[in-house]
Amino acid sequence: MPIVFSKSALLEIDVQNDFCLHGALAITDGDGVIPPLNDTARSFAEHGAPVIATQDWHPAKHCSFVSSGGTWPPHCVQGSQGAELHPALDKNPLSLILRKGFRPDMDSYSAFFENDRKTPTGLAGYLKSLGRETVYIGGLATDYCVLYSALDAVALGFRTLVFADSVRGVNIPEGSVVKAFVSMKAAGITII
Numbered sequence: 001m002p003i004v005f006s007k008s009a010l011l012e013i014d015v016q017n018d019f020c021l022h023g024a025l026a027i028t029d030g031d032g033v034i035p036p037l038n039d040t041a042r043s044f045a046e047h048g049a050p051v052i053a054t055q056d057w058h059p060a061k062h063c064s065f066v067s068s069g070g071t072w073p074p075h076c077v078q079g080s081q082g083a084e085l086h087p088a089l090d091k092n093p094l095s096l097i098l099r100k101g102f103r104p105d106m107d108s109y110s111a112f113f114e115n116d117r118k119t120p121t122g123l124a125g126y127l128k129s130l131g132r133e134t135v136y137i138g139g140l141a142t143d144y145c146v147l148y149s150a151l152d153a154v155a156l157g158f159r160t161l162v163f164a165d166s167v168r169g170v171n172i173p174e175g176s177v178v179k180a181f182v183s184m185k186a187a188g189i190t191i192i
């Protein structure tokens with residue numbers, strides 16, 4: 001199906017240094033999402049459609065870090081090089097950069113809600129006020145931030161599509177990438 005640019009938006013989830021090669025929470029071939037996302041983003045921008053990049057944006061003592069009793073190595077610390085969007089990601093097509101996970105005591109996988117599933121990031125309001133009905137998603141990681149963003153998007157009533165060639169997963173625990181695709185399809189999300 002052709003993309004209806006007047007009703008669509010592109011979400012580029014957490015394409016940050018820490019999730020790419022040599023990063024603190026490096027995802028296998030994380031950098032591989034960048035060329036296809038750049039192509040898609042340029043096309044959206046040429047057609048006047050919004051492109052949103054998200055950043056995982058944690059304070060130095062964040063509850064998701066092992067050092068604070070969480071599960072992840074410290075990553076995407078506010079102001080660090082690891083938290084920056086990858087240098088190869090084209091920033092020119094971006095209409096908005098949205099930061100999440102900035103509260104010390106709450107993690108946020110989804111671009112729409114913090115992990116309490118209630119505290120909004122503001123993204124739904126942004127997309128709705130721009131008349132967007134369809135959301136296209138790529139980025140990192142398939143089994144965490146992409147998964148939760150896509151599930152929230154569809155639950156909020158957006159037609160939701162995920163670019164299979166533009167996502168990569170952590171796959172911790174083993175099998176979580178396959179599981180993520182299964183739950184996205186079951187929720188009515190289209191994998192393209």
Ligand code: VGL
Pocket residue numbers: 014019056064072109140141142143144145146
């Ligand atoms: C993510 C783990 C911890 C992600 C963020 O972007 O998928 N994963 N924080």
Ligand code: ZN
Pocket residue numbers: 056058064072075076101
């Ligand atoms: Zn994080």
